[in-house]
Amino acid sequence: MAEDHKMTYADPWMLPETKGFWEALNDGKLVIRTCNDCGRGHHFPRAMCPHCYSSNLEWKESDGTGTIYSFTAQQVKGGGKYVYAYVEIADRVRAITNIVDCDPDALQIGQKVKAAFRPSASGQNILVFTPA
Amino acid sequence: MTAHDARLVGAYELPYRHAPDKSLAQMQAEAALGAVADAGLSLKDVDGFFCGGDTPGMGPMSLIEYLNITPRYVDSTETGGNSYVSHVARAARAIDAGLCDVALITLAGKPRTPAKGSRPMTDSNKPDQDFELTYHPTVPANYALAAQRHMYEYGTTSEQLAWIKVAASHHAQHNPHALLKDVVTVEDVVNSPMVASPLHRFDCCVITDGGGALILAKSEIAKRLNRPSVKILGTGEAVKHQGAGDIDLTWTAGKWAAEKAWKMSGCTPDQIQYASIYDSFTITVLLEIEDLGFCKPGHGGGFVAEGNLISGKGKLPFNTDGGGLCSNHPGNRGGMTKVIEAVRQLRGEAHPAVQVPDCALALAHGTGGSLGTRHGASTLILARED
Numbered sequence: 001m002a003e004d005h006k007m008t009y010a011d012p013w014m015l016p017e018t019k020g021f022w023e024a025l026n027d028g029k030l031v032i033r034t035c036n037d038c039g040r041g042h043h044f045p046r047a048m049c050p051h052c053y054s055s056n057l058e059w060k061e062s063d064g065t066g067t068i069y070s071f072t073a074q075q076v077k078g079g080g081k082y083v084y085a086y087v088e089i090a091d092r093v094r095a096i097t098n099i100v101d102c103d104p105d106a107l108q109i110g111q112k113v114k115a116a117f118r119p120s121a122s123g124q125n126i127l128v129f130t131p132a
Numbered sequence: 133m134t135a136h137d138a139r140l141v142g143a144y145e146l147p148y149r150h151a152p153d154k155s156l157a158q159m160q161a162e163a164a165l166g167a168v169a170d171a172g173l174s175l176k177d178v179d180g181f182f183c184g185g186d187t188p189g190m191g192p193m194s195l196i197e198y199l200n201i202t203p204r205y206v207d208s209t210e211t212g213g214n215s216y217v218s219h220v221a222r223a224a225r226a227i228d229a230g231l232c233d234v235a236l237i238t239l240a241g242k243p244r245t246p247a248k249g250s251r252p253m254t255d256s257n258k259p260d261q262d263f264e265l266t267y268h269p270t271v272p273a274n275y276a277l278a279a280q281r282h283m284y285e286y287g288t289t290s291e292q293l294a295w296i297k298v299a300a301s302h303h304a305q306h307n308p309h310a311l312l313k314d315v316v317t318v319e320d321v322v323n324s325p326m327v328a329s330p331l332h333r334f335d336c337c338v339i340t341d342g343g344g345a346l347i348l349a350k351s352e353i354a355k356r357l358n359r360p361s362v363k364i365l366g367t368g369e370a371v372k373h374q375g376a377g378d379i380d381l382t383w384t385a386g387k388w389a390a391e392k393a394w395k396m397s398g399c400t401p402d403q404i405q406y407a408s409i410y411d412s413f414t415i416t417v418l419l420e421i422e423d424l425g426f427c428k429p430g431h432g433g434g435f436v437a438e439g440n441l442i443s444g445k446g447k448l449p450f451n452t453d454g455g456g457l458c459s460n461h462p463g464n465r466g467g468m469t470k471v472i473e474a475v476r477q478l479r480g481e482a483h484p485a486v487q488v489p490d491c492a493l494a495l496a497h498g499t500g501g502s503l504g505t506r507h508g509a510s511t512l513i514l515a516r517e518d
């Protein structure tokens with residue numbers, strides 16, 4: 001198994017409308033900004049629904065599973081690689097992420113993955129995924 | 133809709149690919165002077181100025197000052213590397229509307245010799261920042277995502293993508309200014325080091341210092357000039373993004389841009405004799421060929437294989453200067469050189485080894501930004517003056 005390059009994560013800026021997302025991650029939960037009017041989820045989180053422009057939104061808790069929509073194994077100068085990917089976390093909600101603790105060459109589009117958490121420099125949980 | 137009254141009358145590409153001893157403004161000025169000289173005009177004739185985000189300072193103003201010109205119309209639309217393709221359409225519309233008579237479009241960049249004290253990499257106000265840059269994206273990785281998905285949905289192969297680089301290299305061997313002049317094979321491409329799977333080093337464009345400029349003028353002025361001018365039959369622009377998470381990586385904004393350009397021009401893809409197609413990566417070309425309508429969605433791999441993009445050999449001669457994959461991708465922005473080579477072809481001034489015989493109708497297409505997230509696209513349908 002090719003060891004993936006160990007990622008480090010900068011502290012996110014955390015814009016005001018995304019705070020609920022980051023707080024949930026620190027509770028070990030993945031939440032998806034979801035519209036109570038049109039019912040659709042979106043990502044990255046906004047202050048209004050980008051589908052119907054309602055501001056009647058909630059943080060809907062996900063079971064933390066997803067499927068790989070696309071991915072790439074990025075080579076690192078000096079050796080190793082890491083996986084940069086889109087994971088579908090809800091219907092038509094595809095999020096950019098890293099897939100960690102995996103063999104990058106064995107990943108497949110459509111593969112099931114589950115949420116995992118990695119600390120940023122100051123300890124904020126960052127959302128990543130691992131093979132389910 | 134009829135074609136624009138405005139004509140492309142000047143085109144100039146800086147011959148160098150590395151400029152450690154030149155300032156960015158100096159390079160832009162050299163490009164501007166080259167283009168007005170090519171048209172048989174002077175900078176004093178320029179009353180419209182168009183530039184993208186490569187220009188130093190605030191919008192277009194520093195360069196206008198450096199050139200000491202006083203345009204009555206300016207436009208600094210910025211959508212990445214395709215911006216200069218869009219500027220041609222915008223300049224044509226401005227000229228047609230009487231807002232200016234002679235428009236200058238410039239580009240220069242020096243990524244091989246970065247400026248001191250360059251802009252910070254992060255912007256805390258960028259809404260997508262935390263959800264993208266957190267994950268260490270690279271430029272190739274954001275195109276690799278599109279390649280991987282296209283392979284998954286349509287069975288496209290690395291060997292098919294490699295043919296795009298092979299075709300570009302066949303053209304670059306005739307360009308004395310090209311950064312990479314060696315002809316390569318499919319095996320060379322797929323055996324070159326992996327950068328971001330499935331993209332290899334040879335699937336990626338070159339990184340060069342350089343630039344170029346274009347001049348448009350109203351037809352009444354174009355008629356008086358001693359150079360063959362080029363008509364603008366159709367234009368289109370579009371921006372495509374993640375759609376709040378509902379991203380589809382198998383097609384680009386080029387689909388929307390091209391639809392507008394085909395409709396405006398009344399032309400069809402089978403009529404195009406030469407195509408400049410933005411080649412930041414091989415996958416960019418493959419998706420654009422499908423989106424431009426040269427083949428059906430998913431059929432790009434078969435279309436580009438077996439040398440179909442090689443001038444004198446294939447059905448769709450593309451990027452006969454060697455393109456971004458082999459010749460030049462000045463300032464990491466390939467739109468300018470796409471238009472310049474299309475102008476050369478329509479003037480019959482491409483290298484004889486790659487000149488399309490009796491080239492009367494050409495296309496220039498650009499993609500800027502990132503296929504993996506958000507990008508702009510612009511299409512031009514161009515014709516030789518009758």
Ligand SMILES: [Zn+2]
Nearest residue numbers: 035038049052
């Ligand atoms: Zn809604």
